[in-house]
Amino acid sequence: MSAVSATAPPPAVLTSSEIKRRLRRAEWRGRLKAIGLVVPLLLFLLVFFIIPIGRMLWLSVDNSELPGTMPRFAAAIQQWKPEQTPIPDEATLAIFAEELQQAAEARELAGVARRLNTEVPGFRTTIMGTARRLPQAPEGTWAETFVSINSDWAETESWLLMQRAASPLTPYYLLASIDLRMGAEGLTTAPADQAIYRGIFARTFVIAGGVTLFCLLLGYPLAYKLASLPSRIANLLLILVLLPFWTSLLVRTTSWIVLLQQQGPINQFLQGVGLTSDPLQLIYNRFGVYVAMTHILLPFMVLPLYSVMRGINPALTRAATSLGAHPFTAFRRVYLPMTVPGIGAGCLLVFILSIGYYITPALVGGASDQMASWFIAFFTNQTVNWGMASALGSILLISVLLIYWLYIRLVGVERMRLG
Amino acid sequence: MALPATYTRGQRIWHWSLWGIVVAVLLFLVLPVLVIVPLSFSAGSFLTFPLPGLSLQWYQELFSSGPWQLSFRNSLVVAIATTILASILGTLAAMGLNRADFPAKSLVMALLISPMVVPIVIVGVGVYFFYAPLGLTGSLLGLTLAHTVLAVPFVLITVSATLAGFDHNLVRAAASLGAPPLLTFRRVVLPTIAPGVVSGAIFAFVTSFDEVVVALFLTGPGERTLPRQMFVGIRENISPVIAAAATLLILLSVLLMATTEILRRRSARLHGRE
Numbered sequence: 001m002s003a004v005s006a007t008a009p010p011p012a013v014l015t016s017s018e019i020k021r022r023l024r025r026a027e028w029r030g031r032l033k034a035i036g037l038v039v040p041l042l043l044f045l046l047v048f049f050i051i052p053i054g055r056m057l058w059l060s061v062d063n064s065e066l067p068g069t070m071p072r073f074a075a076a077i078q079q080w081k082p083e084q085t086p087i088p089d090e091a092t093l094a095i096f097a098e099e100l101q102q103a104a105e106a107r108e109l110a111g112v113a114r115r116l117n118t119e120v121p122g123f124r125t126t127i128m129g130t131a132r133r134l135p136q137a138p139e140g141t142w143a144e145t146f147v148s149i150n151s152d153w154a155e156t157e158s159w160l161l162m163q164r165a166a167s168p169l170t171p172y173y174l175l176a177s178i179d180l181r182m183g184a185e186g187l188t189t190a191p192a193d194q195a196i197y198r199g200i201f202a203r204t205f206v207i208a209g210g211v212t213l214f215c216l217l218l219g220y221p222l223a224y225k226l227a228s229l230p231s232r233i234a235n236l237l238l239i240l241v242l243l244p245f246w247t248s249l250l251v252r253t254t255s256w257i258v259l260l261q262q263q264g265p266i267n268q269f270l271q272g273v274g275l276t277s278d279p280l281q282l283i284y285n286r287f288g289v290y291v292a293m294t295h296i297l298l299p300f301m302v303l304p305l306y307s308v309m310r311g312i313n314p315a316l317t318r319a320a321t322s323l324g325a326h327p328f329t330a331f332r333r334v335y336l337p338m339t340v341p342g343i344g345a346g347c348l349l350v351f352i353l354s355i356g357y358y359i360t361p362a363l364v365g366g367a368s369d370q371m372a373s374w375f376i377a378f379f380t381n382q383t384v385n386w387g388m389a390s391a392l393g394s395i396l397l398i399s400v401l402l403i404y405w406l407y408i409r410l411v412g413v414e415r416m417r418l419g
Numbered sequence: 420m421a422l423p424a425t426y427t428r429g430q431r432i433w434h435w436s437l438w439g440i441v442v443a444v445l446l447f448l449v450l451p452v453l454v455i456v457p458l459s460f461s462a463g464s465f466l467t468f469p470l471p472g473l474s475l476q477w478y479q480e481l482f483s484s485g486p487w488q489l490s491f492r493n494s495l496v497v498a499i500a501t502t503i504l505a506s507i508l509g510t511l512a513a514m515g516l517n518r519a520d521f522p523a524k525s526l527v528m529a530l531l532i533s534p535m536v537v538p539i540v541i542v543g544v545g546v547y548f549f550y551a552p553l554g555l556t557g558s559l560l561g562l563t564l565a566h567t568v569l570a571v572p573f574v575l576i577t578v579s580a581t582l583a584g585f586d587h588n589l590v591r592a593a594a595s596l597g598a599p600p601l602l603t604f605r606r607v608v609l610p611t612i613a614p615g616v617v618s619g620a621i622f623a624f625v626t627s628f629d630e631v632v633v634a635l636f637l638t639g640p641g642e643r644t645l646p647r648q649m650f651v652g653i654r655e656n657i658s659p660v661i662a663a664a665a666t667l668l669i670l671l672s673v674l675l676m677a678t679t680e681i682l683r684r685r686s687a688r689l690h691g692r693e
Contacts, residue, residue, distance in 0.1 A: 037515030052545035246672040356538020373540035
């Protein structure tokens with residue numbers, strides 16, 4: 001110790017600005033160390049969370065199939081003015097013929113065909129058939145040659161489709177996700193039989209809102225009672241709330257299938273007491289979705305409500321009643337306003353979580369009860385239409401992030417707790 | 420439970436009907452979880468009551484079936500790897516974020532726990548599109564990395580909660596007594612925050628062990644996990660084998676829940692909070 005004090009300057013020598021400087025430097029070192037501890041996680045999430053989601057957002061406007069496969073034609077057809085000539089000029093068509101044959105030989109046409117087919121069903125056959133039957137040299141003009149192979153090529157609409165597919169970015173998928181089409185006449189609403197996506201998003205919000213409401217109606221009295229009990233009993237009963245919270249989602253969904261099925265205990269009971277003669281359809285419909293999702297999400301409502309209610313001084317309500325307020329008035333004017341932070345936190349959390357539900361509606365819902373997530377998975381796995389999956393995903397993501405932002409503003413991120 | 424003698428008739432009715440609601444809601448929470456347990460011991464092959472008889476045949480089938488064994492092993496490997504990775508990354512970040520003057524603290528925290536609120540299908544699709552060109556689909560490594568993303572917020576939250584009650588004078592005291600930073604961490608910080616780290620690790624384990632959506636996107640038959648196996652089973656041919664698997668999962672949940680509850684209460688006692 002004596003060696004240290006001999007080399008270190010005596011404190012009295014330091015001027016106050018020197019002390020401040022050293023203090024600032026020490027603080028900076030501490031702050032850098034703190035940042036260094038967070039950086040590994042930030043980098044990890046950047047690579048495996050933010051970049052993948054960013055790529056999904058990108059895919060919702062990405063249109064690189066045609067420009068990637070036929071770059072010269074893509075550049076040429078962008079110069080075409082449909083209001084002046086009904087179909088592109090011969091030079092453009094010659095480039096198209098050449099690059100179409102090259103792409104077909106290199107077997108690179110599938111992506112382009114899929115892209116065109118998503119916008120105009122059946123166009124895959126047009127483009128593939130044309131590529132197969134295209135001669136080396138034109139018979140007459142290229143325009144006549146194309147039309148003789150497939151009469152689709154006489155339509156300005158077909159070439160407009162090619163022109164739309166030729167730009168590197170497209171609004172097509174995002175517009176289609178809200179039932180809009182871009183055609184020769186500008187923006188139009190999709191035909192009624194294809195206009196399903198607004199309905200799907202509306203349904204997603206209705207189900208999420210309904211589940212939030214049911215959770216609040218069931219969770220509020222429970223949390224209220226738990227908060228007023230001595231903590232020994234409250235902690236014991238809280239375990240009953242936590243048990244489903246900890247149980248696997250699939251286990252709980254399976255249980256509801258067992259309970260609600262036609263030969264299930266609930267139907268047996270209803271028939272046993274004579275409330276119904278035929279078994280009721282309780283599952284594979286909206287009722288089943290509401291019951292199962294409310295059950296799964298209820299703990300997320302009860303826990304924030306309970307933690308807010310636990311902090312409310314019971315003497316306040318008692319004071320109100322002793323001053324002559326009816327117990328109900330005391331509850332409404334004194335207790336309820338103080339639980340609003342808990343209501344807000346619980347409702348926002350349940351709403352955010354239920355908006356993205358996929359597994360439970362898929363297993364206990366019918367065809368008309370599937371939420372937005374189901375369609376995202378459908379376009380990814382079944383039809384391999386990544387553009388459409390990404391566009392629906394982008395809209396869902398933006399909705400969720402808006403509510404999350406609201407949650408952070410109103411509730412605060414540090415209030416996010418578990419159990 | 421005796422009510423105060425001053426209660427009016429209306430208050431008594433209110434008191435008991437509130438209890439009625441509370442009991443009904445608690446039954447709604449717990450009974451559906453437990454209903455599956457007796458069905459796993461059924462001698463019949465349908466998931467209906469009354470049971471035709473008792474038998475352990477479905478457990479026997481569960482333990483002897485190749486696909487179930489494989490899926491259990493895969494789930495365990497992925498969940499353990501996820502737990503280790505998420506615990507390390509989450510604990511380090513929580514310690515860094517615990518500094519009062521961390522720049523843009525709320526924003527960084529909001530970003531780091533956002534995997535909890537982003538719809539899981541979006542994570543699944545995004546990771547699938549990202550992995551496809553890299554050849555990471557159909558690998559347990561790819562699944563582990565995706566699960567770590569989902570599990571890290573839980574570690575971050577539980578460890579941050581424990582650190583909130585941490586007295587920094589302990590670190591200063593250790594340093595002033597000459598302990599190097601790593602020793603201080605190992606002997607002073609870690610023992611204090613250990614309950615939070617273990618709870619976070621358990622949350623991370625459960626997150627991965629239960630996760631089905633990302634697994635559906637990323638795994639083929641060879642990498643199927645337990646939830647994926649259950650999902651396919653429920654969809655195609657729901658049998659008491661599912662009930663047997665579910666019963667074992669409930670047992671696991673109860674064990675893990677009890678552990679975290681004990682840890683939480685211990686840590687609350689240590690910090691003098693309730």
